[in-house]
Amino acid sequence: MIKKILLLAFVMLNISFYVNAQKPIYLDEETFKEKVFDYEKNKEWKFEGDKPVIVDFYADWCGPCRMVAPTLKKLAKEYERKLIIYKVNTDENPNVKRAFGINGIPAFLFIPKTGTPQMATGALPKKTFVKIINEVLKVR
Numbered sequence: 738m739i740k741k742i743l744l745l746a747f748v749m750l751n752i753s754f755y756v757n758a759q760k761p762i763y764l765d766e767e768t769f770k771e772k773v774f775d776y777e778k779n780k781e782w783k784f785e786g787d788k789p790v791i792v793d794f795y796a797d798w799c800g801p802c803r804m805v806a807p808t809l810k811k812l813a814k815e816y817e818r819k820l821i822i823y824k825v826n827t828d829e830n831p832n833v834k835r836a837f838g839i840n841g842i843p844a845f846l847f848i849p850k851t852g853t854p855q856m857a858t859g860a861l862p863k864k865t866f867v868k869i870i871n872e873v874l875k876v877r
Contacts, residue, residue, distance in 0.1 A: 789874035
């Protein structure tokens, strides 16, 4: 009986860990300004976060955006507690899109904890994301 209880507890713990594993976090305009950058209040770059960030600017209808989504989910799990991946729907948040001059999607904003952010566009492969995470975001 005790073995069954311990096994059940172990299974439940693993399920809880899997369900709670970090996933990309969806932001709207207001939460973007709170967690990343308040482009209305600040004219100079002032990162609001405390961990490196990747912001994925996407739209639901965008094929390349859908292609890269599973890669971002994997990266969120692999780099859990080391960086945060945010997603911003450009159709629903046109002010954020305009503030960053985004003309094509997917577009990615790579934000190191300190320093200057960098942009990239297109459906990047995982090895490119890993290289940027290591070199630009300084996360290993």
